[in-house]
Amino acid sequence: MKTGSAVAENENIVVQTAEKIFADLADPQAINRDKEGAWKAPLWQTLSDAGLPLSWVPENCGGSGASMAEGFGVLNAAGRFAIAVPLAETMLAGWLLAQANIPSPEGEMTVAPANPRDHITLNEGILSGRARGVPFANAAKHIAVLAHGTNGLSIALVDASKCRIEAGLNLAGDSSDTVTFDKVAPITHKPATRSFDPNALLLTGGVARSLQIAGALESLLDISVRYSNERVAFEKKISKFQAVQHNLARLAGESAAALAAATSAADALSTASGFNDEIFLEAVSAKIRCSEAAENGSGIAHQVHGAIGVTREHILHRYSLRALAWRDDFGSESYWAVELGRLVARRGADELWPLVASR
């Protein structure tokens, strides 16, 4: 068993690059003390210089052409540092645009819709509709939009300043905005390929969030174990109390479940050519199980920390609140559970096990 490292090590060079940047420029203590957000610009600049925000954009579309698997690995690392810059969002936007061979512009981007109940239309080259809970819309220069038109799905690149953006905040205080497309003309738009699944954006976004949640849970476990080995109560380290040990063992289980579900789904999306029932199972199971783990795991981490854990001064909330907030993006666990339940019912009882065993 590996010991001593601050985070799980990754052998991939792209992921290692990201981990090094996060370790250098996203120190949780420094970020937590920095009320002005001065840490954001240098972090973003360094990530951009390394080509990470456009990991999922092929080189001929202006990106760095990393694999899906590498990009998911980067997001897992980003979750371990609970970083709050639009890295996942820009990666998703670049990926979406690349599906229609639209080159990615420089700078921060986000995607819409980010909620399965929102619907954006494209008619005669004009976008209409409203997208709620769009992460970092306020910080984005461009928005990549998946829109429904009379001729099917289209992908559009939009100047964010052309949209009406009502600022909102998620549980962790990060931007989660309502974007209204009130007859907006995109910079460019192209029809999606025939094989592009209408759920592909939400599912890929959901798997991205799953990896971030799994990463945050790894850190919640790490921080909680360390705290329990330092904090003394009743004249001994609290890690020596069996009740605390068993709580932390459960947190390890939740962290493990999230990691397994998320990395399995990332592997599935990285190697699959489309979204059949089996890939759908992988993607939504990750979002459902990671969201459940966020609830169960963050609760234990806070319990272990006692009162210090609910202070703004302590870093715990950076991980716990983001893990909880990320549940809401790209379809909540309740939404996807209903969709998965309907799929299972439609296939019938005797097809349940074959579906599970197919993965």
Next chain:
Amino acid sequence: MPAALHFDPIRLPPQCEQLRQEVRAFLAEEIAAGTFDPHRPDREDTDAPEFSRRVGAKGWLGMTWPKKYGGHERSFLERYVVTEEMRVANAPTRRFFVADRQSGPVLLKYAPERIKMDILPRICRGEVCFAIGMSEPNSGSDLFAAKTRATRTEGGYLINGTKTWTSSAHIADYMIAIFRTSPPTKENRRHGLTQFLVDMQTPGIKVNPIGQITGQAEFNEVVFTDAFMPDDHVLGEIDGAWKQATSELAYERSGPERFLETCYVLTELVRAVGSNPDIRSAEGIGRLVAQLHTMRRMSVSVAGMLQAGKEPVVEASIVKDIGTVWEQQLPHRVRDLAAFVEENASNRETLENQLSFAIKTAPKLTIQGGTTEVLRGIIARGLGLR
């Protein structure tokens, strides 16, 4: 991080898929022939000796063992597929399951050659049933408190004492048990226990079935009165059983049987709600399926690590902790969701019977093979807390 947990996204290799189809076809034939009813996990035919021989004839017992001993030198991942398909079908695996999973590997490692050549091929043919003699009336989770004595005598040992909660002892041909050969030492309370192969036909062994709340009597009290064990039935080091117990546990703890034990109620619920469920049923089923999928991915990941020669002791303990808690809660969650199933659902009676049995099975799932408390202690040690 004190311990980086590993759950890599390991996939079953392609040859597993063909094997899976073979196992399904075989089980379908057995069901059609009336060997067992997959909808009746509560049935009493669970020792099915002929079924056991047919599974052996298929080459699905001792799959990973050397050919020299009747094994098939296949991978743990192939064995995994056979195990999960049997479990999901509620096949009567009791007669061979323990021998194949646990006892055979112990013999392979510690038994003298003569005994290996005698017994292992018979396990592979599905002819012999094994029990495991660990718990005693005053030692359960605290394995090293065992008191059943093995006293030196001419050419072997005489056994006196009582094992209890011994699954399948009433149908078993052999038991692998731990007996006390020396008292514990001050420095090491685990010292003094020795592992033995017990022939259940030995005079001086009495098996008393114990009725369980499920209505079955699959575990037993086993009383030893001057039962003679020859020297070559000692497995491994005298007084050193404690050194031998740990590495095998990863196999025992992380298999599909650690989360599929009550899975039939979920399948039956899906049947009961039909193709167009209400939103409450759909959400409930969706969550359970996501949890099941995640459990299985974790379990396959551990199987893959074992196949690769790693020792994922903490990961295996996590799989058993989460898996058994899940399969224990499953019948209760299904009961919640079944509350509004239509009166005229065609399988309503089947579902109710299954729920009744599963709810009565549930309490033992987090006790057998290492309690939740013991597992969480192992996980806590892996985290650097003890």
